Amino acid sequence: MAKRFWGAGPRGRLLNAPGLGRDLAFSANALRAAEVWPSGVDARLAVGPLVPPDVRERLRRKAAYLLAPRRVVLVAGDGAEISLAPIPAGSPGR
Amino acid sequence: MTRRILVAGALLLLTAGFVSATCLALRQPLSLGDYLAIWGLKARALYGSGDLAALFRVDPAGEFSHPEYAPLWPILLAGAASLLGRYDELLLALLRPALLALAAALTFARTRAPLPARLLAAAALVLLPYFQTAAYAGYAEALLLVLVLAALLLLECAHPTPFTPWAAGLLLALAALTKQEGTVVLVVATALLLRVGRRRDAAVAGGLGLLLGVAPWALYRSAHGISSLADFAPGAFGLGKPFRAVAAFGEVALLSALPWLAGAAIVLALAPSTRRARRPLLAGAAAYVALLLATFAFARVDVRWLVTWTWDRLALLPVAALLPALAEAAAEPFREDAVNEGSGAAARP
Numbered sequence: 436m437a438k439r440f441w442g443a444g445p446r447g448r449l450l451n452a453p454g455l456g457r458d459l460a461f462s463a464n465a466l467r468a469a470e471v472w473p474s475g476v477d478a479r480l481a482v483g484p485l486v487p488p489d490v491r492e493r494l495r496r497k498a499a500y501l502l503a504p505r506r507v508v509l510v511a512g513d514g515a516e517i518s519l520a521p522i523p524a525g526s527p528g529r
Numbered sequence: 530m531t532r533r534i535l536v537a538g539a540l541l542l543l544t545a546g547f548v549s550a551t552c553l554a555l556r557q558p559l560s561l562g563d564y565l566a567i568w569g570l571k572a573r574a575l576y577g578s579g580d581l582a583a584l585f586r587v588d589p590a591g592e593f594s595h596p597e598y599a600p601l602w603p604i605l606l607a608g609a610a611s612l613l614g615r616y617d618e619l620l621l622a623l624l625r626p627a628l629l630a631l632a633a634a635l636t637f638a639r640t641r642a643p644l645p646a647r648l649l650a651a652a653a654l655v656l657l658p659y660f661q662t663a664a665y666a667g668y669a670e671a672l673l674l675v676l677v678l679a680a681l682l683l684l685e686c687a688h689p690t691p692f693t694p695w696a697a698g699l700l701l702a703l704a705a706l707t708k709q710e711g712t713v714v715l716v717v718a719t720a721l722l723l724r725v726g727r728r729r730d731a732a733v734a735g736g737l738g739l740l741l742g743v744a745p746w747a748l749y750r751s752a753h754g755i756s757s758l759a760d761f762a763p764g765a766f767g768l769g770k771p772f773r774a775v776a777a778f779g780e781v782a783l784l785s786a787l788p789w790l791a792g793a794a795i796v797l798a799l800a801p802s803t804r805r806a807r808r809p810l811l812a813g814a815a816a817y818v819a820l821l822l823a824t825f826a827f828a829r830v831d832v833r834w835l836v837t838w839t840w841d842r843l844a845l846l847p848v849a850a851l852l853p854a855l856a857e858a859a860a861e862p863f864r865e866d867a868v869n870e871g872s873g874a875a876a877r878p
Binding site for chain 1: 557558560561562565569571574577578580586593617618619
């Protein structure tokens with residue numbers, strides 16, 4: 436177990452940490468975006484009405500943490516939608 | 530022989546507590562609770578941007594990150610990450626055992642009693658539930674505690690130098706820049722210094738704390754439109770709220786806290802010299818708790834909810850500050866033996 440823990444690297448360990456591992460796919464997606472998007476680009480987190488409010492809040496906090504220093508804007512999505520997208524600089528969504 | 534057994538036992542407790550707290554902190558990267566929503570979020574924002582204003586930008590509506598909270602802990606996390614060359618939540622968790630070791634050393638230094646009692650005070654600190662809770666590993670209280678204990682060590686010094694109140698004031702300023710409870714400590718410490726006639730020390734320590742700690746952050750956040758504490762407001766004043774806070778504390782914590790409170794009261798009751806020597810500390814702890822309770826009168830959120838989620842973290846500071854007095858009180862009945870052994874257990878002036 437120790438070998439797996441140390442072999443995972445900082446990224447793997449972070450994604451498996453209790454605070455982020457609960458929504459692993461979402462956290463991995465947000466972490467990937469944090470690595471790829473320029474730091475000046477903000478993010479739009481769309482969460483549909485079928486997603487429970489506590490889950491929505493949890494995802495918002497995780498997205499804010501992983502994408503910092505970017506601002507994460509929460510918008511209403513469709514159905515059970517959970518998606519992250521960049522907000523280009525100068526767009527009205529900022 | 531008995532003394533050796535006591536020293537060995539206290540050392541064993543100290544080591545067990547420190548190893549346990551360190552393993553709990555390092556078994557996973559920082560990621561839980563307020564670390565993710567507040568402290569770590571701000572630290573990553575600061576690390577990623579290098580701009581202090583980024584603390585406000587990540588949560589512009591102030592809905593979950595408490596932008597009004599003082600910035601020293603996120604600055605320290607971001608600074609450590611910069612030194613490491615990357616923001617690694619596991620490596621940053623090493624700050625916890627480092628701060629815990631400092632807090633234990635300060636508790637040891639503050640305790641004026643024979644060696645076993647000093648070790649026992651340090652062991653009690655590392656065994657406090659706060660440090661045995663993995664979820665609190667990335668929280669700001671450990672840094673706050675170290676700064677406050679260091680300031681207390683200086684203020685309690687029997688032979689202060691002209692430099693002492695300046696250093697204490699600087700530490701209290703840093704405490705105020707760590708958490709709002711640091712400002713409460715600053716107020717209480719200044720008032721107590723005035724009460725015991727140390728007017729110059731009060732002016733220096735209080736003035737430095739105000740000018741270098743409270744004022745700069747208040748001005749900076751005001752300049753960014755962040756004016757006050759999100760959970761408290763003058764308009765929310767309610768006289769019954771502190772009483773509801775006490776009742777809520779009774780419901781959530783009294784059963785588990787009662788044996789410890791009773792034990793502490795009995796130990797102090799049987800130690801008149803310690804009570805006399807430690808009167809300012811006991812008064813300060815009481816005043817600190819009273820002020821915290823009074824702030825509940827201005828709570829905007831449900832007091833019961835607030836107490837349930839914060840009482841153990843709010844209790845950390847006064848409990849840790851009182852540990853040396855409790856260790857001294859426990860050692861008081863044996864003081865004559867200790868003096869005979871030449872261990873420097875004389876009563877504090």
